[in-house]
Amino acid sequence: MRQSQPVKHADGSTTMSEVRFVRRTTLGGKEWVEALHIGSELPNYHTYYLATTTSYLGIFVTMSVHQDHTDTFVGELTGMMATLVVYQR
Secondary structure (H helix, E strand, O other), rough: OOOOOOEEEOOOOOEEEEEEEEEEEEOOOEEEEEEEEEEEOOEEEEEEEEEEOOOOOEEEEEEEEHHHHHHHHHHHHHHHOOOOOOOOO
């Protein structure tokens, strides 16, 4: 999640995504790695990535929002991320 990713555009050109941050965070009592990339999935979109592991599985979550609506939806994305809980038997 620390590396920029190549993004192909409809016109055939390629650009690199921008990594805004990568950090560790605790959600639902579990440590996650959280990252924000600009343009990694689609041009003009901000994508939030969350990843964690347990002894049995790896979990990777992505949530994207268009750059023109980031301020509107970042609170909702943060709220969704805060509700993630990993249950394991």
